[in-house]
Amino acid sequence: MKKVFVVLCISAALAACGGSKSGSGSADSTSASNETAKTAESNADTNATKTGTESTASTAPGAKLIAANDCSTCHKVDTKVIGPAFQDVANKYPATEANIDTLANKVIKGGKGNWGDIPMAAHPTLALADAKVMVQYILSLKK
Ligand code: HEC
Structure with a gap:
């Protein structure tokens, strides 16, 4: 009977027997946090890639937000696309509150x-604070 118990114990792959002794619980949580770290890393990679392609020069918070949104589909810094060039916008409006x-x-x-x-296009999900940071950046591009 004792033998059967031992066999069962082993075949349960350390899961139920001596879980706390073998530390399998903490091993699980380590791999879980590794996964979280990996996800965070790949998110950072994606952001870095986006920022890199959308705006060459600036890492200003406004530039990052613009890169993370759809603005660049219609706007470039120095040429009109569908919307006006950001530099033209900056030349038209002084950066007042x-x-x-x-x-x-x-x-x-x-x-x-x-x-x-x-x-x-409307951007109804954009927070006003974020929109302001973007506009501040746009108006800073004045030539
Ligand atoms: C679908 C294309 C499109 C997208 C996407 C877009 N814009 Fe525009 N944007 C335009 C057009 C067209 C105008 C000119 C509107 C007008 O004539 O009043 C414009 C104008 C502007 C102006 C000047 C507004 C004015 O009244 O003079 C700013 C600032 C601006 N866009 C910022 C942004 C930002 C920031 C984003 C991203 C969140 C963005 N745009 C996304 C097409 C777009």
């Missing part, structure tokens, strides 16, 4: 009329 506010709200709500008839 009021302008930053108005433009940040426009980025969130979308709209047209200031540069032509093509509307900018």
Whole structure:
């Protein structure tokens, strides 16, 4: 009977028997945290790649947010794409609190009329604070 118990114990692959003695519990949690670290690493990689391709020069928080959003689909720093070049936007609006506010709200709500008839897409999920950081960065690109 004792032998059977031992066999059972081994065949249970250390899971139930002496789990705490062998430390299999802590081994599990170590591998779990390794996985978390790996995920964090690969996220960082993705962000780095994005920032690298979207904006060559700047690692400003506003530039990173712009790289992480869809802005670059329609905007480039120095050339008009679908939307105006960010430099043109900067030349048009002085970086005042009021302008930053108005433009940040426009980025969130979308709209047209200031540069032509093509509307900018709305970004309703964007936080106003983030939009302001982006607009601040855009207005800093003034030539
Ligand atoms: C679908 C294309 C598109 C996307 C995506 C887009 N824009 Fe625009 N954006 C435009 C167009 C078109 C205009 C010109 C609107 C106008 O004529 O008033 C514009 C205008 C602007 C302006 C100037 C607004 C004004 O009233 O003068 C700012 C600032 C701006 N975009 C920032 C952003 C930011 C930041 C993002 C990313 C969160 C973004 N845009 C994403 C197309 C886009």
